[in-house]
Amino acid sequence: MTQIKARRLDKEAGFTVVESLMAMVVAASIGIAMVFALGSARQNAREAHVRQLAMRVADNLMIEALGEAPLSLVTSGPVTPNQPDDLEPLMWQRSVTPQGNDNALYRIDVVVPWRVGLKDGQVSRVEYRWGDG
Numbered sequence: 001m002t003q004i005k006a007r008r009l010d011k012e013a014g015f016t017v018v019e020s021l022m023a024m025v026v027a028a029s030i031g032i033a034m035v036f037a038l039g040s041a042r043q044n045a046r047e048a049h050v051r052q053l054a055m056r057v058a059d060n061l062m063i064e065a066l067g068e069a070p071l072s073l074v075t076s077g078p079v080t081p082n083q084p085d086d087l088e089p090l091m092w093q094r095s096v097t098p099q100g101n102d103n104a105l106y107r108i109d110v111v112v113p114w115r116v117g118l119k120d121g122q123v124s125r126v127e128y129r130w131g132d133g
Contacts, residue, residue, distance in 0.1 A: 047116045053079075054090055054112040054123040061094050061110045062125045069131070071096045071106060079112070088115050105130055 015023075057079050065071065076093040092112045099105040106129045113122040 043117060047119060050090075050114045050116050051121065051123065054114045054121075057090060057092055058110045058112045058123045058125045061092060061112075062108065062127055065094055065096070065108045065110070066127060066129055071108075071129070073097075090114055099128070 074093070074095045076091065079090040079092055090112055092110065094111075095109045097107045097109070099107050108127045108129060110125045111122055112124075113120065115121075
């Protein structure tokens with residue numbers, strides 16, 4: 001009788017190889033999912049940083065244009081602020097279009113396109129200004 005009890009206890013003690021392998025597969029799956037989640041969060045943070053930088057550039061260019069006399073009709077150029085080396089430089093374009101026949105009202109368009117990885121976007125601002133061109 002004691003021999004039967006001893007065999008039963010030996011069979012139930014510890015994990016089987018299949019159970020151990022399944023536990024490792026589950027743990028590895030959770031680890032891989034966390035790595036992908038962290039990579040996605042990092043990409044979103046970089047995109048938000050570049051978008052914010054483009055918005056600041058567009059705001060500054062618009063402020064310059066609203067105070068500039070006379071207005072230059074089309075200007076463009078690169079932006080090279082303190083940005084990480086792996087980011088593509090931002091290019092901006094500002095155009096001024098006379099509105100109406102008397103050229104007293106001007107439409108000012110500022111566009112700053114950006115790119116992070118495979119995702120493209122742009123920030124644009126439009127303002128109107130009275131005065132001489």
